[in-house]
Amino acid sequence: xxxxxxxxxxxxxxxxxxxxxxxxxxxxxxxxxxxxxxxxxxxxxxxxxxxxxxxxxxxxxxxxxxxxxxxxxxxxxxxxxxxxxxxxxxxxxxxxxxxxxxxxxxxxxxxxxxxxxxxxxxxxxxxxxxxxxxxxxxxxxxxxxxxxxxxxxxxxxxxxxxxxxxxxxxxxxxxxxxxxxxxxxxxxxxxxxxxxxxxxxxxxxxxxxxxxxxxxxxxxxxxxxxxxxxxxxxxxxxxxxxxxxxxxxxxxxxxxxxxxxxxxxxxxxxxxxxxxxxxxxxxxxxxxxxxxxxxxxxxxxxxxxxxxxxxxxxxxxxxxxx
Numbered sequence: 523x524x525x526x527x528x529x530x531x532x533x534x535x536x537x538x539x540x541x542x543x544x545x546x547x548x549x550x551x552x553x554x555x556x557x558x559x560x561x562x563x564x565x566x567x568x569x570x571x572x573x574x575x576x577x578x579x580x581x582x583x584x585x586x587x588x589x590x591x592x593x594x595x596x597x598x599x600x601x602x603x604x605x606x607x608x609x610x611x612x613x614x615x616x617x618x619x620x621x622x623x624x625x626x627x628x629x630x631x632x633x634x635x636x637x638x639x640x641x642x643x644x645x646x647x648x649x650x651x652x653x654x655x656x657x658x659x660x661x662x663x664x665x666x667x668x669x670x671x672x673x674x675x676x677x678x679x680x681x682x683x684x685x686x687x688x689x690x691x692x693x694x695x696x697x698x699x700x701x702x703x704x705x706x707x708x709x710x711x712x713x714x715x716x717x718x719x720x721x722x723x724x725x726x727x728x729x730x731x732x733x734x735x736x737x738x739x740x741x742x743x744x745x746x747x748x749x750x751x752x753x754x755x756x757x758x759x760x761x762x763x764x765x766x767x768x769x770x771x772x773x774x775x776x777x778x779x780x781x782x783x784x785x786x787x788x789x790x791x792x793x794x795x796x797x798x799x800x801x802x803x804x805x806x807x808x809x810x811x812x813x814x815x816x817x818x819x820x821x822x823x824x825x826x827x828x829x830x831x832x833x834x835x836x837x838x839x840x841x842x843x844x
Contacts, residue, residue, distance in 0.1 A: 542636055542643030543567045551652040552627060554721045555784035559627040561647050563634035565616035570638050573613045577637040580606065580620050583630055588620060602626070627651075654785075655719050656726050661789045662719040665730070668796035669710050669737040675803035676703060676741060679748050682810045686752065695751045702744055709736040722784045734777045734792065737799060738770035745806055752810060762805050769798025 545564040552559045561580075570576050573592045580588040588606040589598045592613070599606040605623035612619075618636050629651050635644040657665065680703060684696055709732055716729025745766060749759045776792025786792075 542638060542641050544643060544645040546645050547647055549648050549650060551650045553652050553654045556624050559622045559624055561620045561632050561649060563618040563620065563645060565618065565636055568614060568616040568638060570614055573610050575639055576613050578608060578618045579635040581633045582628065653721050656722040657786060657789050661793060664793045665733065665796065666714050668800045669733050672737055672741055672800040672803045673707055673710060675807050676744055678807045679810055683748055683752055695747065699744060699747060706736055706740050727781055731777065734773050737796065738773045741799060741803065742766050742770060745803065758809055762802050766799055766802035769795045769802060772798065
């Protein structure tokens with residue numbers, strides 16, 4: 523009786539040892555932020571003492587894309603997966619994971635086949651691509667909303683300026699401000715279209731650059747010219763411009779830190795700068811509405827001198843006629 527039990531146990535242990543066991547991972551995802559894609563393959567009961575006793579094959583769907591022959595210490599990769607490789611030194615630890623450059627990674631099912639002397643086994647891993655937004659949804663909204671709000675406030679200032687001043691000199695400035703404002707608005711709209719939420723790309727980065735640079739620098743110049751055309755520099759307008767410059771600096775620093783980061787962590791710094799710029803535009807509009815609007819319409823200096831002079835000439839001519 524006992525010899526029969528011993529034989530059965532020995533037979534079952536031999537059958538079990540003929541199979542390699544895997545720590546199975548069913549699904550792996552990668553994003554645009556990955557430079558390298560790793561498809562895991564871990565054997566949990568490796569008994570080999572050196573990689574020369576192992577044979578590894580990876581196939582994509584039904585096509586073999588990578589083969590490692592331990593007896594020859596030779597690796598062969600398919601031409602479509604030229605970057606495919608494994609870490610040979612990690613094989614005896616059971617790690618036969620396949621590493622690929624992102625450019626070679628193809629979505630689909632990958633099969634890892636490992637042979638160790640007389641034992642073998644395989645596992646299948648599905649590779650998927652996951653789209654990840656460059657900024658969070660809330661950050662995307664604020665990055666677009668603050669510049670648009672700042673431009674709308676500028677147009678509010680422009681409207682007050684056109685209603686307040688009637689001189690030829692101011693009219694020329696109004697035309698220049700109008701042209702600059704239209705160009706700025708167009709640039710921000712184009713930037714917003716390029717930046718529309720999506721994963722990190724050159725297109726998104728270019729759109730963000732257009733938004734921040736135009737909103738930061740151009741709006742400061744426009745704000746300054748609006749103040750100069752309206753009532754010149756006062757302590758309050760200087761404070762507003764300093765605030766706007768501070769916002770521009772913060773936005774530029776945030777832009778530089780986020781521009782080349784696939785997962786930006788300095789988004790709040792960028793957004794705070796854009797928010798300060800919009801706040802400065804709001805303060806400028808409030809100042810013009812409640813302070814400058816109470817002033818009398820300014821006549822051109824030349825006209826203010828010419829009218830008394832013409833009146834004097836007319837009176838002198840009448841005296842000569844008498």
